[in-house]
Amino acid sequence: MxxxxxxxxxxxxxxxxxxxxxxxxxxxxxxxxxxxxxxxIEVALATMPRALVPAPLRTIETFHTRRAQWEALITGDRYLGFKLRPDLDMRFPFEGGAVPIRTVSHGLGDVGFRDIGTGAPYGAIVVGDSFAFCDEVVAEECWVRRLSDATGVSMATLGVSGYSTLAEARMLRRYGPAFGSRLVIVGVFPNDLADNVNFANWAREGDDNFRRWLVRKRQPHPGAVWLSQNSSVYRLLATAFEARARAVHRHREGDLELVLRFDDWWMKAVTAPEQHPGWPLMREALLDMRQAAEGMGARLAVVIFPTKEDAYIDIARRSVAGLDHLDVDRLPRLLGGFLAEHGIAACDVTGEIREHARRGRQLYYKISGHFNEEGNRVAAAAVQRCLDAGGLLPASAPPRGR
Incomplete structure (x- = not known):
């Protein structure tokens, strides 16, 4: 009981x-x-006419679409990390609209290079990341194409968006000799420091696809990866949370409209580049490219490109706290000193880009960190003056049809 x-x-x-x-x-x-x-909400966004979708979400979706289509452009490579596929012909979504992208193999097998409308024999080749690939602009506006047209020296770009200096050195080693060029131009951008660290870590782990490895490192949870690929709401929320950790300045003055982002990688590259773990890797890669160029009987020239934040630093300092005493030219000086010490020609276009920026010229896209058509034009002219002054341009030759 x-x-x-x-x-x-x-x-x-x-x-x-x-x-x-x-x-x-x-x-x-x-x-x-x-x-x-x-x-x-997902269904509404998917069925809503694009013109009615809020502008911030349209921007996020454009970058997501771009990332998804970029994966279709590339394939993994155990030596390079990844490479472009050959014989592609597509319109790629960029901030300024869809841009035609064509790739050719140059007879080098299962690899693609952006076709900028030049032809063999190539007096010069260009290696680098998105600034050598000429993201965001049609081939005719690419600074490499403009430089080729202005000098009469046919040039091919071996640039691949997302490449590090280490990957570029491997690209030059593997494919450079086949072009028989007498000049190798290497584009260097401040985010190469962080990209070098990622590439070195990938190389040690032995994966056969750098891009896939990097996605896992940045987002190890497969559920989050699936949501980022399939949910507009998730992408919007994730972007909002990421933005909270960034110092962002929006500037509009006359025809000039900019979004300046002072990301962590930028701050590290600017404040103490000599202490960055990617700096010794960059030095190693540049010396490797000098040796590779010499083996090809070619001269090596390094073009130093500024970020949008570097170019418009005067605007940023007026509006963002903590930038007053920041020496944004520290990395270009460090890099220039290293190149001079090792007898490598340097073309730092930062000064000319910044001078045009001070005149209120729109040289980069509003949101993207890449040159627009005007930026490509200014960069091409600056590089040409540098190469002319150094006597680096090989004799021009009429291109053969491909």
Whole structure:
């Protein structure tokens, strides 16, 4: 027979049980309503005419589409990390609109290079990242094409968006000799420091696809990766959280409209580049490229490109706290000193780009950190003056049809 205490406990449990059940049902209903709301938003965004989608979300979706299509452009490579596929002909979504992108193999097998409309024999080749690939502009506006047209020296670009200096050195080693060029131009950008660290870590781990490896490192949870690929709401929320960790300045003055982002990689490259773990890797890669160029019977010239934030630093200093005493030219000086010490020609276009920026010229896209058509034009002219002054341009030759 139950004691009074046991009877009381049973009564208390019996009284609580319905409330617990109701609480669970309420929580379940709220979760179901939240999921239904998110799905409704997803469907609305997917079916809504693009012109009616809020501008911030359109920008996020453009960059997501671009990333997804970029993966279709490339394939893994155990030596290079990844490479472009050959014989592609597509329109690629950029901030300024869809841009035609064609790749050719130059007879070098299962590899692609951006076709900028030049032809063999190539007096010069250009290696680098997105600034050598000429992201965001049509081939005719690419600074490499402009430089080729202006000098009469046919040039091919071996640039690949997302490459590090280490990967560029490997690209030059593997494919450079086949072009028979007498000049090798290497584009260097401040984010190469961080990219070098990532590439070195990938090389040690032995994966056969750098891009896939990098996605896993940045987002190890497969569920989050799936959501980033399939959910507009998730991408919007993730971007909002990322933006909270950034110092961002939006500037509009006359025809000039900029979004300046002072990301962590930029701050590290600017404040103490000589202490950056990617700096010795960059030095190693540049010396390797000098040796490779010499083996080809070619001269090596390094072009130093500034970030949008470097170019418009005067605007940034007026508007963003903490930038007043920041020496944004520290990395170009460090790099220039190293190149001079090792007899490598340097073309630092930072000064000319910044001078045009001070005149209120729009040289980069509003959101993207890449040159627009005007930026490519200014860069081509600056590089040409540098190469002319150094006597680095080989004799021009009429191109042969491909």
């Amino acid at each position: 139950a004691t009074p205490l046991e009877i009381g406990e049973r009564a208390a449990v019996a009284a609580v049980r319905p409330r617990t059940r109701r609480l669970r049902l309420s929580i379940g209903a709220m979760l179901l309503a939240a999921v239904a709301s998110v799905l409704a």
